[in-house]
Amino acid sequence: MSRLWQALAWSGGVLGAAVTGTAVGMAAHSSRIASQRRNGAEEDPYAEEAFGSLKPDRQSMVAADDGVPLAVQEINPADGGEAELTVVLVHGYTLDSRCWHFQRRDLPQLNDPRVRVVLYDQRSHGRSGQSGRRNSTIDQLGRDLDAVLRATTPRGPMMLVGHSMGGMAIMALAEQRPKLFRDRVCSVALLGTSAGEVGASGLSRPLLSRRNPLTRGLGLVAGLQPDMVERARRVGDQLTWSIVRGLAFGERAVSPALVDLMDDMITGTTVESVTDFLDTLGSHDRKAALAGLRHCEVLVLSGDSDRLTPFSHSEVIAAELPDAELVRVEGAGHMAILERNELVTEHLTALVRRGASRVRERVRS
Numbered sequence: 001m002s003r004l005w006q007a008l009a010w011s012g013g014v015l016g017a018a019v020t021g022t023a024v025g026m027a028a029h030s031s032r033i034a035s036q037r038r039n040g041a042e043e044d045p046y047a048e049e050a051f052g053s054l055k056p057d058r059q060s061m062v063a064a065d066d067g068v069p070l071a072v073q074e075i076n077p078a079d080g081g082e083a084e085l086t087v088v089l090v091h092g093y094t095l096d097s098r099c100w101h102f103q104r105r106d107l108p109q110l111n112d113p114r115v116r117v118v119l120y121d122q123r124s125h126g127r128s129g130q131s132g133r134r135n136s137t138i139d140q141l142g143r144d145l146d147a148v149l150r151a152t153t154p155r156g157p158m159m160l161v162g163h164s165m166g167g168m169a170i171m172a173l174a175e176q177r178p179k180l181f182r183d184r185v186c187s188v189a190l191l192g193t194s195a196g197e198v199g200a201s202g203l204s205r206p207l208l209s210r211r212n213p214l215t216r217g218l219g220l221v222a223g224l225q226p227d228m229v230e231r232a233r234r235v236g237d238q239l240t241w242s243i244v245r246g247l248a249f250g251e252r253a254v255s256p257a258l259v260d261l262m263d264d265m266i267t268g269t270t271v272e273s274v275t276d277f278l279d280t281l282g283s284h285d286r287k288a289a290l291a292g293l294r295h296c297e298v299l300v301l302s303g304d305s306d307r308l309t310p311f312s313h314s315e316v317i318a319a320e321l322p323d324a325e326l327v328r329v330e331g332a333g334h335m336a337i338l339e340r341n342e343l344v345t346e347h348l349t350a351l352v353r354r355g356a357s358r359v360r361e362r363v364r365s
Contacts, residue, residue, distance in 0.1 A: 046257040052098045054105060062120070062151040064144045066135055070120050071127035072148055073097065075104060077114035084113035084356055085157040085186065087348075090145060091119075092164025092192070093277060094269045096126030098261060099163065102341035103348060110349060113356040115159075118152050122166070124273035126265075136276035138284050141165070142172025149180075157359045159187040159352060163337055164309060165277070167193025168284055174292035187297035187355030189348055192306055192334050194313035195320070196285035240267065250305035250333040258338045290320040297354040298324035299347055303332025303340070325351075 056073035064070055077083050087107055089100045097104075097119045107117050121128040123144055124136060131140070149158070162170040167190040174181050181188075244266060245259045298321050302314040311328060318326040327347055329336045337344050 044255050044257050046255045049101070049257060051101050051257070051261050054101070060151070062148050064123065064140075064147050066131075066140070068123045068131050068135070068144075069129040070123065070144055070148060071097075072118065072120040072152060073104075074152060075108045075117040077111070077116060078108045079111055079114070081111065081114045083116035083156075085159060085352070085359065086116045086118055086153045087159045087161060087352065088145075088149065088153070089117065089119040090160065090162040090166030090169050091122060091125070092162075092166050093281065094125070094266045094274060095164075095262075096121045096265050096268065098126075098265060099335070099337060101261075101338075103161070103337065103345050106345050107348065107352070110352065113352065115352055118148065120148050122169070124276065125269055130270075130273070131276070133276045136273070137280040138165070138168045138172050138286075139176075139280075141169035142176050145169050145173050146177060146180075156184070157186045157355070158184055159189070159355050160185055161189040161191065161348065162193060163191045164193050164334065165281065167191060168281075168286065171195060171286040171289045175286060175289035178292040181292050182295045185296055186358050187299070187351050188293050189299040189301065189351055190314070190317055191299075191337060191344070192302050192309055192314075193317070194284065194309045195287040195290055195317050198281055198284060198309065198313075247307055248333055248335045249339050250303055250331045252331045252339075254339055258335070261338070262335060287316070287320060290317060293321060294323075297351060297358060299327065299351045300324050301327040301329060301336065301344065301347060303329045303334065303336040305331055306334045306336075308334045 057076045058074040060072050060074075061069040062072050089097070089103060091097055091099050100119050104117055104119055107115055122141060123129065123131040145160075160170050160173075162168070170188060170190065241259060241263050244263045245254065248262050249259070300314045300318045300321070302309065302311045304311045314326060314328075318324050325347075329340050329343060332340045
Protein backbone atom coordinates (compact mmCIF):
# COMPACT_ATOMS: atom_id res chain seq x y z
CA MET A 1 0.00 0.00 0.00
CA SER A 2 2.87 2.37 0.74
CA ARG A 3 4.03 1.98 -2.87
CA LEU A 4 0.62 3.07 -4.10
CA TRP A 5 0.75 6.18 -1.96
CA GLN A 6 4.26 6.94 -3.17
CA ALA A 7 3.07 6.57 -6.76
CA LEU A 8 0.16 8.88 -6.08
CA ALA A 9 2.49 11.45 -4.58
CA TRP A 10 4.77 11.22 -7.58
CA SER A 11 1.81 12.09 -9.81
CA GLY A 12 2.60 15.74 -9.02
CA GLY A 13 5.66 15.39 -11.26
CA VAL A 14 5.88 16.56 -14.85
CA LEU A 15 4.37 13.33 -16.19
CA GLY A 16 2.72 12.16 -13.02
CA ALA A 17 3.55 8.71 -11.75
CA ALA A 18 4.92 7.84 -15.17
CA VAL A 19 8.30 9.09 -13.97
CA THR A 20 8.60 6.46 -11.20
CA GLY A 21 11.94 5.17 -12.51
CA THR A 22 13.46 8.64 -12.39
CA ALA A 23 11.86 9.37 -9.05
CA VAL A 24 13.56 6.44 -7.33
CA GLY A 25 16.99 7.86 -8.09
CA MET A 26 15.99 11.37 -7.13
CA ALA A 27 14.50 10.37 -3.81
CA ALA A 28 17.98 9.58 -2.55
CA HIS A 29 18.89 13.22 -3.04
CA SER A 30 15.82 14.69 -1.37
CA SER A 31 17.76 15.95 1.66
CA ARG A 32 20.19 17.79 -0.62
CA ILE A 33 17.27 19.31 -2.52
CA ALA A 34 15.61 20.33 0.74
CA SER A 35 18.81 22.07 1.79
CA GLN A 36 19.00 23.90 -1.55
CA ARG A 37 15.36 24.92 -1.21
CA ARG A 38 16.01 26.39 2.27
CA ASN A 39 19.49 27.85 1.89
CA GLY A 40 19.28 28.95 -1.72
CA ALA A 41 16.35 31.25 -1.00
CA GLU A 42 18.65 33.86 0.57
CA GLU A 43 20.67 34.23 -2.64
CA ASP A 44 17.81 33.60 -5.03
CA PRO A 45 17.67 36.38 -7.66
CA TYR A 46 13.97 35.65 -8.20
CA ALA A 47 12.94 35.42 -4.56
CA GLU A 48 10.96 38.67 -4.85
CA GLU A 49 9.76 38.20 -8.45
CA ALA A 50 6.01 38.77 -8.77
CA PHE A 51 5.13 35.43 -10.36
CA GLY A 52 1.43 35.35 -11.18
CA SER A 53 0.88 38.93 -10.01
CA LEU A 54 1.38 40.91 -13.23
CA LYS A 55 -1.85 42.62 -14.21
CA PRO A 56 -3.13 42.28 -17.78
CA ASP A 57 -4.79 45.13 -19.65
CA ARG A 58 -7.71 42.84 -20.38
CA GLN A 59 -8.79 39.38 -19.30
CA SER A 60 -11.67 37.31 -20.54
CA MET A 61 -13.07 33.82 -20.97
CA VAL A 62 -13.18 32.56 -24.55
CA ALA A 63 -15.47 29.61 -25.30
CA ALA A 64 -13.86 26.73 -27.17
CA ASP A 65 -15.92 25.02 -29.88
CA ASP A 66 -17.11 22.43 -27.33
CA GLY A 67 -17.99 25.09 -24.76
CA VAL A 68 -14.96 24.76 -22.44
CA PRO A 69 -14.05 28.27 -21.15
CA LEU A 70 -10.44 29.33 -21.80
CA ALA A 71 -8.92 31.99 -19.51
CA VAL A 72 -7.24 34.64 -21.67
CA GLN A 73 -5.05 37.66 -20.87
CA GLU A 74 -4.07 40.52 -23.18
CA ILE A 75 -1.21 42.97 -22.60
CA ASN A 76 -0.78 46.12 -24.68
CA PRO A 77 2.54 47.82 -25.55
CA ALA A 78 3.98 49.38 -22.39
CA ASP A 79 4.38 52.83 -23.91
CA GLY A 80 0.74 53.03 -24.98
CA GLY A 81 1.55 53.06 -28.68
CA GLU A 82 -0.14 50.99 -31.36
CA ALA A 83 1.09 47.43 -31.71
CA GLU A 84 2.56 46.34 -35.04
CA LEU A 85 1.88 42.68 -34.36
CA THR A 86 0.47 40.35 -31.69
CA VAL A 87 2.56 37.69 -29.93
CA VAL A 88 0.51 34.70 -28.73
CA LEU A 89 2.07 32.49 -26.02
CA VAL A 90 0.86 28.87 -25.73
CA HIS A 91 2.03 26.92 -22.66
CA GLY A 92 2.74 23.24 -22.20
CA TYR A 93 1.46 20.16 -20.41
CA THR A 94 0.67 20.46 -16.67
CA LEU A 95 1.64 24.15 -16.69
CA ASP A 96 -0.32 27.39 -17.02
CA SER A 97 0.24 30.90 -18.39
CA ARG A 98 2.49 31.82 -15.44
CA CYS A 99 5.32 29.89 -17.10
CA TRP A 100 5.59 32.82 -19.56
CA HIS A 101 6.22 35.32 -16.73
CA PHE A 102 9.46 36.77 -18.13
CA GLN A 103 8.40 36.89 -21.78
CA ARG A 104 5.01 38.35 -20.85
CA ARG A 105 6.80 40.96 -18.72
CA ASP A 106 9.49 41.93 -21.23
CA LEU A 107 8.03 41.67 -24.75
CA PRO A 108 5.48 44.50 -24.27
CA GLN A 109 8.44 46.78 -23.46
CA LEU A 110 9.62 46.62 -27.07
CA ASN A 111 9.14 49.71 -29.20
CA ASP A 112 10.69 48.60 -32.51
CA PRO A 113 8.33 47.03 -33.21
CA ARG A 114 5.69 47.46 -30.56
CA VAL A 115 3.94 44.21 -29.72
CA ARG A 116 0.77 43.19 -28.00
CA VAL A 117 0.87 39.92 -26.05
CA VAL A 118 -1.95 37.37 -25.72
CA LEU A 119 -1.65 34.33 -23.47
CA TYR A 120 -4.12 31.82 -22.12
CA ASP A 121 -4.48 28.70 -20.00
CA GLN A 122 -4.97 25.51 -21.97
CA ARG A 123 -8.12 23.48 -21.24
CA SER A 124 -7.92 21.61 -17.91
CA HIS A 125 -5.00 23.81 -16.89
CA GLY A 126 -4.76 26.96 -14.80
CA ARG A 127 -7.98 28.98 -14.63
CA SER A 128 -9.53 27.43 -17.73
CA GLY A 129 -12.39 24.95 -17.57
CA GLN A 130 -12.01 21.21 -17.27
CA SER A 131 -12.22 19.11 -20.40
CA GLY A 132 -13.52 15.60 -20.60
CA ARG A 133 -11.15 12.83 -21.62
CA ARG A 134 -12.64 12.67 -25.12
CA ASN A 135 -11.53 16.21 -25.97
CA SER A 136 -8.16 16.13 -24.21
CA THR A 137 -6.34 15.92 -27.55
CA ILE A 138 -3.74 17.86 -29.52
CA ASP A 139 -6.32 18.32 -32.31
CA GLN A 140 -8.65 20.00 -29.83
CA LEU A 141 -5.84 22.20 -28.52
CA GLY A 142 -5.31 23.42 -32.09
CA ARG A 143 -8.99 24.34 -32.30
CA ASP A 144 -8.76 26.03 -28.90
CA LEU A 145 -5.90 28.18 -30.15
CA ASP A 146 -7.99 29.06 -33.17
CA ALA A 147 -10.87 30.13 -30.89
CA VAL A 148 -8.52 32.36 -28.89
CA LEU A 149 -7.14 33.96 -32.06
CA ARG A 150 -10.60 34.58 -33.50
CA ALA A 151 -11.75 36.22 -30.24
CA THR A 152 -8.68 38.31 -29.44
CA THR A 153 -6.86 38.88 -32.74
CA PRO A 154 -9.38 38.85 -35.60
CA ARG A 155 -7.06 40.89 -37.82
CA GLY A 156 -3.43 41.86 -38.19
CA PRO A 157 -0.15 39.91 -38.22
CA MET A 158 0.71 37.43 -35.47
CA MET A 159 3.64 35.56 -34.01
CA LEU A 160 2.82 32.22 -32.34
CA VAL A 161 5.08 30.91 -29.57
CA GLY A 162 4.55 27.39 -28.21
CA HIS A 163 6.36 25.53 -25.48
CA SER A 164 6.21 21.73 -25.31
CA MET A 165 2.53 20.73 -25.75
CA GLY A 166 1.85 24.36 -26.76
CA GLY A 167 4.14 23.88 -29.76
CA MET A 168 2.16 20.77 -30.65
CA ALA A 169 -1.04 22.85 -30.53
CA ILE A 170 0.51 25.27 -33.03
CA MET A 171 1.39 22.37 -35.34
CA ALA A 172 -2.19 21.12 -35.09
CA LEU A 173 -3.50 24.57 -36.02
CA ALA A 174 -1.12 24.71 -39.01
CA GLU A 175 -2.59 21.38 -40.13
CA GLN A 176 -6.16 22.63 -39.64
CA ARG A 177 -5.82 26.19 -41.02
CA PRO A 178 -2.84 26.40 -43.40
CA LYS A 179 -4.20 29.57 -45.02
CA LEU A 180 -3.88 31.41 -41.69
CA PHE A 181 -0.15 30.71 -41.74
CA ARG A 182 0.16 31.97 -45.29
CA ASP A 183 -1.79 35.15 -44.71
CA ARG A 184 -1.36 36.31 -41.12
CA VAL A 185 1.14 34.28 -39.06
CA CYS A 186 4.46 35.93 -39.85
CA SER A 187 6.61 34.00 -37.38
CA VAL A 188 6.53 30.91 -35.16
CA ALA A 189 8.68 29.82 -32.21
CA LEU A 190 8.72 26.14 -31.22
CA LEU A 191 10.38 25.79 -27.81
CA GLY A 192 11.23 22.47 -26.17
CA THR A 193 8.69 20.62 -28.27
CA SER A 194 8.35 17.67 -30.63
CA ALA A 195 6.73 16.88 -33.98
CA GLY A 196 6.24 13.23 -33.02
CA GLU A 197 7.72 10.01 -31.64
CA VAL A 198 7.76 11.49 -28.17
CA GLY A 199 8.65 8.06 -26.76
CA ALA A 200 11.62 7.52 -29.07
CA SER A 201 13.92 9.47 -26.74
CA GLY A 202 13.40 11.02 -23.35
CA LEU A 203 10.38 9.49 -21.62
CA SER A 204 9.56 6.03 -22.96
CA ARG A 205 6.43 5.50 -25.00
CA PRO A 206 4.93 2.89 -22.60
CA LEU A 207 4.87 5.50 -19.86
CA LEU A 208 2.75 7.75 -22.07
CA SER A 209 0.12 5.10 -22.61
CA ARG A 210 -3.09 4.38 -20.74
CA ARG A 211 -2.22 0.71 -21.18
CA ASN A 212 0.57 1.17 -18.65
CA PRO A 213 -0.84 -0.45 -15.46
CA LEU A 214 0.39 2.34 -13.17
CA THR A 215 -0.96 5.07 -15.42
CA ARG A 216 -4.27 3.23 -15.83
CA GLY A 217 -4.46 2.66 -12.08
CA LEU A 218 -3.83 6.31 -11.32
CA GLY A 219 -6.49 7.39 -13.81
CA LEU A 220 -8.99 5.00 -12.29
CA VAL A 221 -8.25 6.07 -8.71
CA ALA A 222 -8.27 9.74 -9.74
CA GLY A 223 -11.72 9.29 -11.25
CA LEU A 224 -13.15 7.45 -8.26
CA GLN A 225 -11.33 9.17 -5.40
CA PRO A 226 -9.95 12.52 -6.62
CA ASP A 227 -9.74 13.98 -3.10
CA MET A 228 -7.62 11.08 -1.90
CA VAL A 229 -5.24 11.47 -4.83
CA GLU A 230 -4.79 15.18 -4.26
CA ARG A 231 -4.13 14.60 -0.54
CA ALA A 232 -1.49 12.05 -1.47
CA ARG A 233 0.22 14.59 -3.69
CA ARG A 234 0.45 17.03 -0.78
CA VAL A 235 1.89 14.31 1.47
CA GLY A 236 4.68 13.83 -1.06
CA ASP A 237 5.45 17.57 -1.31
CA GLN A 238 9.20 17.43 -0.75
CA LEU A 239 9.69 14.43 -3.01
CA THR A 240 7.56 16.08 -5.69
CA TRP A 241 9.69 19.24 -5.48
CA SER A 242 12.86 17.23 -6.04
CA ILE A 243 11.34 15.45 -9.06
CA VAL A 244 10.27 18.75 -10.58
CA ARG A 245 13.75 20.18 -10.04
CA GLY A 246 15.40 17.18 -11.67
CA LEU A 247 13.06 16.75 -14.63
CA ALA A 248 12.23 20.34 -15.58
CA PHE A 249 15.62 22.04 -15.26
CA GLY A 250 19.22 21.48 -16.31
CA GLU A 251 22.27 20.56 -14.28
CA ARG A 252 23.39 24.06 -13.32
CA ALA A 253 22.16 25.87 -10.22
CA VAL A 254 18.48 26.81 -10.48
CA SER A 255 16.54 29.43 -8.55
CA PRO A 256 14.41 27.73 -5.85
CA ALA A 257 11.70 30.29 -6.67
CA LEU A 258 11.55 28.94 -10.24
CA VAL A 259 11.21 25.38 -8.96
CA ASP A 260 8.50 26.55 -6.55
CA LEU A 261 6.65 28.15 -9.47
CA MET A 262 6.90 24.95 -11.51
CA ASP A 263 5.81 22.86 -8.55
CA ASP A 264 2.82 25.13 -7.97
CA MET A 265 1.71 24.94 -11.61
CA ILE A 266 2.07 21.18 -11.82
CA THR A 267 0.37 20.39 -8.52
CA GLY A 268 -2.42 22.77 -9.56
CA THR A 269 -3.20 20.42 -12.47
CA THR A 270 -5.50 17.60 -11.40
CA VAL A 271 -4.37 14.00 -11.76
CA GLU A 272 -7.37 13.39 -14.01
CA SER A 273 -6.10 16.09 -16.38
CA VAL A 274 -2.58 14.66 -16.25
CA THR A 275 -3.76 11.20 -17.26
CA ASP A 276 -6.36 12.44 -19.78
CA PHE A 277 -3.65 13.91 -22.04
CA LEU A 278 -1.26 10.95 -21.99
CA ASP A 279 -2.74 9.18 -25.02
CA THR A 280 -2.59 12.24 -27.27
CA LEU A 281 1.02 12.98 -26.28
CA GLY A 282 2.04 9.40 -26.99
CA SER A 283 0.36 9.34 -30.41
CA HIS A 284 1.30 12.89 -31.52
CA ASP A 285 2.74 12.89 -35.05
CA ARG A 286 2.69 16.13 -36.99
CA LYS A 287 5.90 16.19 -38.94
CA ALA A 288 3.87 16.65 -42.13
CA ALA A 289 2.12 19.69 -40.63
CA LEU A 290 5.45 21.50 -40.38
CA ALA A 291 5.21 22.20 -44.10
CA GLY A 292 2.51 24.72 -43.23
CA LEU A 293 5.16 26.86 -41.50
CA ARG A 294 7.31 27.34 -44.59
CA HIS A 295 5.80 30.80 -45.18
CA CYS A 296 6.86 31.97 -41.69
CA GLU A 297 10.02 33.00 -39.92
CA VAL A 298 10.68 30.07 -37.56
CA LEU A 299 12.72 29.69 -34.38
CA VAL A 300 13.32 26.18 -32.98
CA LEU A 301 14.89 26.29 -29.51
CA SER A 302 15.60 23.67 -26.86
CA GLY A 303 17.89 23.01 -23.93
CA ASP A 304 20.54 20.36 -24.47
CA SER A 305 19.78 18.93 -21.00
CA ASP A 306 16.06 18.54 -21.69
CA ARG A 307 15.04 15.15 -20.31
CA LEU A 308 11.43 15.29 -21.54
CA THR A 309 11.77 16.37 -25.18
CA PRO A 310 15.51 16.05 -25.83
CA PHE A 311 17.30 18.35 -28.26
CA SER A 312 17.12 15.66 -30.94
CA HIS A 313 13.39 16.46 -31.31
CA SER A 314 14.26 20.06 -32.19
CA GLU A 315 16.83 18.83 -34.71
CA VAL A 316 14.12 16.76 -36.41
CA ILE A 317 11.85 19.82 -36.64
CA ALA A 318 14.67 21.99 -38.01
CA ALA A 319 15.50 19.34 -40.62
CA GLU A 320 11.95 19.70 -41.96
CA LEU A 321 12.29 23.51 -41.95
CA PRO A 322 15.74 24.22 -43.42
CA ASP A 323 15.27 28.01 -43.21
CA ALA A 324 14.46 27.90 -39.49
CA GLU A 325 16.88 29.15 -36.84
CA LEU A 326 17.90 26.27 -34.57
CA VAL A 327 19.14 27.27 -31.10
CA ARG A 328 20.72 24.88 -28.63
CA VAL A 329 20.63 26.30 -25.10
CA GLU A 330 23.63 24.84 -23.33
CA GLY A 331 22.92 23.29 -19.95
CA ALA A 332 19.21 24.14 -19.96
CA GLY A 333 16.44 21.66 -19.30
CA HIS A 334 12.83 21.51 -20.45
CA MET A 335 12.01 24.86 -18.84
CA ALA A 336 14.59 26.99 -20.67
CA ILE A 337 11.91 29.71 -20.87
CA LEU A 338 12.36 30.11 -17.10
CA GLU A 339 15.93 29.11 -16.26
CA ARG A 340 17.48 30.90 -19.29
CA ASN A 341 14.73 33.45 -19.73
CA GLU A 342 16.97 36.33 -20.83
CA LEU A 343 18.49 34.28 -23.65
CA VAL A 344 15.08 32.95 -24.74
CA THR A 345 13.55 36.44 -24.74
CA GLU A 346 16.52 37.73 -26.72
CA HIS A 347 15.87 35.14 -29.44
CA LEU A 348 12.12 35.83 -29.37
CA THR A 349 12.81 39.55 -29.74
CA ALA A 350 14.96 38.87 -32.80
CA LEU A 351 12.15 36.70 -34.19
CA VAL A 352 9.61 39.47 -33.56
CA ARG A 353 11.79 41.84 -35.58
CA ARG A 354 12.25 39.38 -38.44
CA GLY A 355 8.52 38.78 -38.54
CA ALA A 356 7.80 42.52 -38.52
CA SER A 357 10.25 43.02 -41.39
CA ARG A 358 8.48 40.32 -43.35
CA VAL A 359 5.13 42.07 -42.78
CA ARG A 360 6.56 45.43 -43.87
CA GLU A 361 7.91 43.86 -47.06
CA ARG A 362 4.47 42.41 -47.81
CA VAL A 363 2.89 45.84 -47.36
CA ARG A 364 5.45 47.49 -49.66
CA SER A 365 4.93 44.86 -52.35
